[in-house]
Amino acid sequence: MTNNDPVDPIIFRESQRFTQPWVWLVVLLPAAMAWYGALEQLVYGRPYGTNPVSDQGMVIILIAFGILLPLFILSIRFVVVVRNSGIYVKFFPIHLSFRHYPFEDIYAYDAVTYRPLRDYGGWGIRYGSHGKAYNIKGNRGLMLKFTNGKHLLLGSQESDVLKMSVDQARNRKSN
Template sequence: MAEQNILFWERQRFKQFWLWVVVLGVASIFWGGFVSQVLLGGGFGNNPVYSVQVVLLFVLMGLGFPIFFYSMKLTTVVQPGELQVRFWPFHLRPKRIPLHSVRDYERITYHPIREYGGWGIRWGFRGKAYNMSGNEGVQLHFYNRKPLLIGSQNAEKLFEAIRQAKEMKG
């Protein structure tokens, strides 16, 4: 299989400071319980659970929760005639969007919380969105389904790459 010409490639991660404060704040509660009950031998809380349960919760929430958020990434690739979006770990394979199914597209500035309820894989009144941070992206309008927003830190370059890829038609 010949390597396709990549017109645009972007990988994004969650980088909002407030999000990491929340994630690490939740994890720190489980770190505290682990240290207090398992390492220091005391009880954690008024009605402590078994140490095995504390270890399990520590592994899941104290370690797993932050690692899960850190591992999330949104990869966007534009090739002739096709756009690929992959939101790891939810998409094991990229979602392929043939550009011939795109009726129109526009570079937009949007309100992530008001219009889509936040960042991630989101559904709103304006359709579906894949976004990680920021408030810019390219909205795709299809012939046969609701619009799709692809958030980007380089929305202008993404828009231009889609224009070129649509003209090239694979």
């Protein structure tokens, strides 16, 4: 999928990242503790905690929680693209390329309000009582219903515009 395809132009594109303060608190608190523990134990030579890990263990904790976890959360991007050929979705870095959902496979769709915790157990790539969800923040999205009976919720900060874009693309395709 190229960005400038004249035959299949982009009608809608939305990219989301985790920007909520509570997400960063959950990520940066363990990161800060890992950095503090590493500083105490590796630089000042004072074992960190009542049951300290070895210096090698502290380095592993520092790398995992102090560096890799924040970088992973920072790298997450959820992208939804609507083209005349269908809906394209990428949840990077889990999906390295776009997943294509052709309009022929979608029999219904609607902009919806949902409850992320109750309906799907939170944010991210989630499975719940209403099917699969890709969501980053908020409680609005586009619910897709497929001809095979499956459902997919695409979380969106612009769910009404996303729905109108799908309407527009499907109308172009049928003409």
